[in-house]
């Protein structure tokens with residue numbers, strides 16, 4: 001077959017390396033260009049395919065194309081974010097651009113679309129049918145079946161949107177604002193290290209900027225209400241007014257794009273391939289969640305107001321700039337949470353080993369070192385073993401260093417394919433413990449670790465698919481967080497947390513301490529959820545209409561007053577710096593939606609026990625291992641034995657102090 005010859009040639013190129021040892025840089029450079037050439041080769045052979053269009057002649061090579069592109073894209077993304085060599089990061093950056101270019105050529109290739117459309121899958125297995133169906137759907141959604149002039153317009157709009165999106169985030173990043181304090185007294189309430197890092201200059205002035213390391217602690221701890229408000233206003237006005245116009249342009253162009261492809265508006269377009277399916281479902285969801293959360297939010301609001309009145313007896317309402325500060329006070333005073341004591345139970349090495357042990361307890365799988373090349377000496381490599389079979393491999397790159405990605409994330413490096421290739425993952429985080437494994441972590445970092453590890457397990461367990469498109473975390477965007485969100489429950493339960501929370505004396509964390517932590521965490525949930533629904537309502541409301549006459553200020557302020565208990569603060573323009581309105585577009589509800597699914601999935605563990613092997617095995621088989629082989633709603637139904645339900649989430653939102661054993665007021 002024409003196509004396999006081209007693969008053979010490309011493979012040959014990969015292995016005919018010079019006899020002398022190449023440097024890592026040169027090797028990566030040549031592998032990258034070979035992979036691109038290989039992908040382009042397969043693509044072009046498919047476009048010109050003259051023989052009969054069958055699963056073997058079209059879908060098998062198409063799958064191979066996705067394998068090659070996926071692998072090179074994953075590695076480029078990882079290296080760009082973490083590799084210590086500047087040269088390799090540069091190659092990776094360029095590789096990402098080349099892949100995007102080739103990707104959009106493929107998505108808009110009419111000849112390739114026609115070739116795929118001609119494949120007859122009437123006799124094929126259900127997975128193959130699903131593969132073709134999703135492929136054609138995505139082609140159609142990129143606009144490939146439109147006439148040429150429309151396709152050209154689509155391409156232009158996509159290019160313009162990329163530029164506008166970059167401008168939007170750059171404007172926010174560049175617009176660092178600040179306030180000036182004239183006395184160290186204005187720093188009262190803040191931690192000592194913060195005060196030490198903000199000493200007065202030669203004129204006795206202290207500058208506090210809107211950058212996160214400055215803003216977040218000030219917003220949480222500063223006793224000076226007036227200054228907290230002043231900084232809040234600056235923060236909520238970053239990139240205003242410039243981004244007002246940029247966001248408006250984005251809305252207009254996305255609306256136009258959706259119309260060209262055949263949708264009423266952009267919200268209809270993005271929701272189509274999600275679990276929510278329609279914009280109307282999103283709206284219903286927002287109103288339903290808001291209504292359930294409201295009583296709890298009202299009760300919590302009353303507690304905050306009472307606390308505020310102890311400071312200012314005349315206070316009649318709690319401002320948006322006061323909520324985090326007051327919440328912190330209430331948590332400390334009512335729930336007696338001593339962060340320092342809690343930390344003493346989280347030694348990095350024990351947490352990592354505990355997460356492995358927890359995985360073994362749940363799924364019976366084990367871990368062993370994987371002897372392989374790594375990109376930095378801090379990186380550890382492991383194999384995931386099931387019985388006596390290796391089923392996946394992964395890297396842990398868990399400590400900060402220069403030029404490394406600053407957040408925590410799971411990177412997939414290779415999706416698994418039944419009998420062909422094993423899945424490979426990497427966890428990239430920034431935890432303490434680089435030189436000393438007994439270094440202490442925050443509980444929130446432990447939660448993050450387990451959350452990201454949940455993505456890793458999802459990726460590795462699902463590596464046994466026939467089609468690469470369904471392998472890995474290849475499921476709907478509003479479902480992908482659910483498994484990891486569910487796993488977070490294991491660090492809020494005394495029994496399971498004890499597996500990884502052991503202090504220097506070898507004592508596990510006391511159950512009462514976990515109970516106070518849970519109570520403190522739960523306080524403010526109603527307020528959080530209602531405020532999130534304000535964001536979600538904004539996101540859907542600016543995308544499910546013709547935006548030509550849309551007044552961003554009026555729309556967003558109105559929705560804040562409707563959904564959140566904290567009113568809009570006059571003179572602020574949050575839409576100018578709320579990047580998710582671009583990134584998530586109409587789907588900001590994603591986070592809460594997957595939380596609903598997570599609570600529903602968890603209900604079976606709650607009933608059977610959090611370490612129940614049978615439930616865990618069933619969960620692994622029906623949810624994790626299934627990858628994207630079915631719609632998420634069907635996977636959930638397979639596991640629960642019924643369609644997904646809102647009930648467990650609603651019950652949790654309505655739940656009160658008795659259920660959590662805390663001291664909720």
Ligand SMILES: [Zn+2]
Pocket residue numbers: 451452455481484
């Ligand atoms: Zn996540």
